[in-house]
Amino acid sequence: MVNDVSRTYLVSGGSRGLGLAFVRRALDQGHRVFTCARHTTPALAELQRGTDRLFCAALDLGGSDGPRAAVKQAIECLGHIDVLINNAAIGQDSLLAHTSEDEIRRIVGVNLQSTICLTRHVVRHMMLARRGVILTVSSICGQRGFPGLTVYSATKGALDAFTRSLARELGAAGIIVNAIAPGFFESDMSRVLAPNQVGSIRRRTPTGALASDEQVVNAAQTLLNPDANITGQVLAVDGGASIS
DSSP states (O other): OOOSSOOEEEEETOSSHHHHHHHHHHHHTTOEEEEEESSOOHHHHHHHHTOSSEEEEEOOTTSTTHHHHHHHHHHHHHSSOSEEEEOOOOOOOSOGGGSOHHHHHHHHIIIIIHHHHHHHHHHHHHHHHTOEEEEEEOOTHHHHOOTTOHHHHHHHHHHHHHHHHHHHHHGGGTEEEEEEEEOSBSSTTGGGSOHHHHHHHHHTSTTOOOBOHHHHHHHHHHHTOTTSOOOSOEEEESTTGGGO
8 A cells, every 4th residue: 555645653662562653554555654763673674675665773772872963864764754653662670679779760761751852853854844743652551550660651641741841842833743542452561461451451441352563553544644633642542441
């Protein structure tokens, strides 16, 4: 599928999982994509070999210069950035009392601070162009809360608030800002859950199914449409778990 209008995408954390699914969909639609992650993966390398519209960089967004370097390289490769997808994040698998202060700083640094800084650098370019789309991958953990995910949940709740406030700041500049909040889905993060925990989540989910990467990407398409007149929203894709 190729869109009538080709756009340029910056996708953080696009080497695997949901980020890779966003990269694949953008390429399938005829767009050009720059993605960065701490490490490249065989799946991403294979995808890059099949197209001249994908640019990849091994960057640690948690580093002090990571966000600025990512945007600089994206601009060099793409010329400009039409769409930013904030996907890079790290998970948590420990009660707060057992989570070290270094680990707390690492989770907050990557999930929240780096995302805000990356967005800041991209926004400066989008404001000059008077257009743009920003989509941040949040989580229903930010709305509901789960034991063992306290710090992770805190970062996602903060990103929801960041999305709403930024949408108000940038609406007049023609930039739309939204977030998508997956429930638990098949990913490295959900694999830390014990079978009884996964069973409990399924029982509390009206559809009885965990979300897939493709379902999240499908739901995101409306939020990525600059003509949809939707901004400042956090869309849950969780089989109804957040309403139960």
